[in-house]
Amino acid sequence: MTSIKNKRLIITRPLGVNDSSISFFNTQGFEVVSLPLIEIIPKPPSLLKERLSNIDTFHHLIITSPMSALFFAKALKQLSIEPPKVQYWSIGKSTAWALKELNVDVIYPSQGNTSEDFIQFIDDKVLYKEKALILGGDNPRELLGKALEKKGLVIEYLSLYKRENILYKVDHLFDTLYSNKKDGSVMDTHSSEKHIKTFGLTTSGQIVESLYQNIQQNIELFDYVTNNIILLTPSQRVSAIAFNLGFVNVYNASSANDDKLLNILGSF
Numbered sequence: 001m002t003s004i005k006n007k008r009l010i011i012t013r014p015l016g017v018n019d020s021s022i023s024f025f026n027t028q029g030f031e032v033v034s035l036p037l038i039e040i041i042p043k044p045p046s047l048l049k050e051r052l053s054n055i056d057t058f059h060h061l062i063i064t065s066p067m068s069a070l071f072f073a074k075a076l077k078q079l080s081i082e083p084p085k086v087q088y089w090s091i092g093k094s095t096a097w098a099l100k101e102l103n104v105d106v107i108y109p110s111q112g113n114t115s116e117d118f119i120q121f122i123d124d125k126v127l128y129k130e131k132a133l134i135l136g137g138d139n140p141r142e143l144l145g146k147a148l149e150k151k152g153l154v155i156e157y158l159s160l161y162k163r164e165n166i167l168y169k170v171d172h173l174f175d176t177l178y179s180n181k182k183d184g185s186v187m188d189t190h191s192s193e194k195h196i197k198t199f200g201l202t203t204s205g206q207i208v209e210s211l212y213q214n215i216q217q218n219i220e221l222f223d224y225v226t227n228n229i230i231l232l233t234p235s236q237r238v239s240a241i242a243f244n245l246g247f248v249n250v251y252n253a254s255s256a257n258d259d260k261l262l263n264i265l266g267s268f
Contacts, residue, residue: 007265010177010200010229012037012207014163017067021201024258030265035168035176037210040137042071042161045078051158052076056084060132060153063090063106064115064144068135069098071160076102091118094257113256114235115144128152138162139206143237165210170218177215177225197268200231203256205241208233212245222246230268232261 092113096106109121
C-alpha cells in the first residue's frame with residue numbers, strides 16, 4: 001500500500017496530456033497540482049503532405065511518443081493517406097496503444113519506455129542499411145537516431161509538432177510550488193509545514209529546462225525549488241540535465257508510467 005501522507009505532486013506534462021495522470025493520482029488520494037511546462041502545437045497537415053505521401057519508401061517507422069502517434073494518425077486521416085505498409089516500432093506500450101486506430105502491427109519493448117530501452121530492445125531486429133523514419137517533435141531524438149545508425153539503419157526524421165516552453169508569472173509559481181493549502185496561500189518555508197514532500201513529475205529534458213527557465217526568475221523561488229522539490233525523471237539522461245541545471249533532489253524513476261511512479265512514490 002503506497003503511503004500518500006504529506007505528499008504533493010506537481011504534474012508538468014502538457015495540457016491535454018496530463019489529464020489522465022491528474023485523475024489517476026487524485027484517485028489515489030494525493031494532492032495534485034497541474035503546472036504544464038510546455039505547449040504542444042501540431043504542424044498543419046499541408047506542411048506534412050509531401051513527406052507523408054512518400055512515407056512508404058521507408059522500411060521502418062519509429063514513433064517516439066503517444067503525442068507523435070496521435071498527430072501521425074490524424075494527419076494521415078486529414079490527407080486521406082492510407083497507413084503505409086511498413087514495420088511500425090514504438091518507444092513503449094502507451095505509444096503503441098495510441099496507434100490502435102491505424103490497425104497496424106506495432107513492435108515495442110515489453111519493459112521500459114525510454115530511448116535507451118528501445119535501443120537495447122531493437123539491437124538485432126533490423127537489417128543493415130534499411131531506411132527508418134523517426135516520427136516526433138521539433139527536437140528530434142538525435143541520440144536515438146545516432147545509436148540506430150551505429151546499428152546499420154539509415155535514419156531520417158519527421159517533425160509532426162513543435163513544443164514551446166510556457167513561462168509563468170512569478171506570483172503564480174509561488175502559489176503553485178510553495179502552497180499545500182486549498183486556498184492557494186503561500187507556505188512559509190520555515191514553518192512546521194515544511195516536512196510536506198513535494199514531487200515534480202517530469203517526462204522530458206525540455207520540461208526540466210522549462211522548469212529551470214521559470215524558477216530562475218526569482219532567487220528565492222529558485223533556491224526553494226532546486227533544494228526542496230524532488231524531481232522524478234524518466235531516464236538517466238533527463239536526470240543528468242536536471243543535476244547540471246542545479247536541481248539537488250533528482251530521482252531517476254526509469255519510467256513515466258503512472259503505476260510505476262505510484263510504487264516509487266511509496267518508497268519516499
